[in-house]
Amino acid sequence: MRLSDSGSEHSPSGRRKSERRQRTATIYARVTPDEKSAFLARADRAGMAAAAFARAVLIGEAGPRAQRRTPADSAALRQILGHLGKTGSNLNQIARYLHTGGEPETVLPDLREALADFAYIRSLIYDALGKEPDSAPAATSPLASASAPAPIPAPTPAPAPAAPEAIPPAGLSKFIPPPKP
Structure with missing residues (x-):
């Protein structure tokens, strides 16, 4: 495992860093491909970016500005x-x-x-x-467009389902999950 403190102005990607950036130390750890896959899968299930999940595992919290990953x-x-x-x-x-x-x-x-x-x-x-x-x-x-020769009236928006048993438009049932009980 390798630890480093870097106060450089640029990130490895070349983008300029914030001057008030608090997370300037880096921890590198070697893992097997299987361990990496398992770690990333756990981070994904937690809805967190890999770095935020690693902080949560190491210190017990992800930090105030942790990036949440979309499930x-x-x-x-x-x-x-x-x-x-x-x-x-x-x-x-x-x-x-x-x-x-x-x-x-x-x-x-x-x-x-x-x-x-x-x-x-x-x-x-x-x-x-x-x-x-x-x-x-x-x-x-x-x-x-106001200059169209024969304007087509805009359709009225689909009404919101009135109850959980509302039926979706025909042909769409395979895309729409069943209503929650």
Whole structure:
């Protein structure tokens, strides 16, 4: 095991350090790959970054500014949220197509249903992450454009589930966990 005190102005990554940085000493320990995997898995289960978890194990507390690592479930939800963002982009492209002369009667019901499903899933993900969804509409959204030849009325947001037994929109049950008792 090696201990070091470094008061250097730059971190190993080259970024400038805070002048009031309190954690300037470093502890290096050699471990096997299996030990490293087990340590990182325990840190992940604790919801902590590896350094904060190491401090917690060594001195009994992680420190006042310990970085919390997102649990695996949150990471998966963030990935799904990214995919939904791409889906939203595709929906905007469909809307733009309709604004440029496409036949709205043929796709409007499907578009409205897709938008309602999108809003419902997005709100569930934000609820699961414990965050508030962004309320400002995108400035480049064709749905918000005032110069569009045939504006499509924005769908009303999906209603919040009234009770735990609320049924999600059709076709989405495989993505939505069962209600909590």
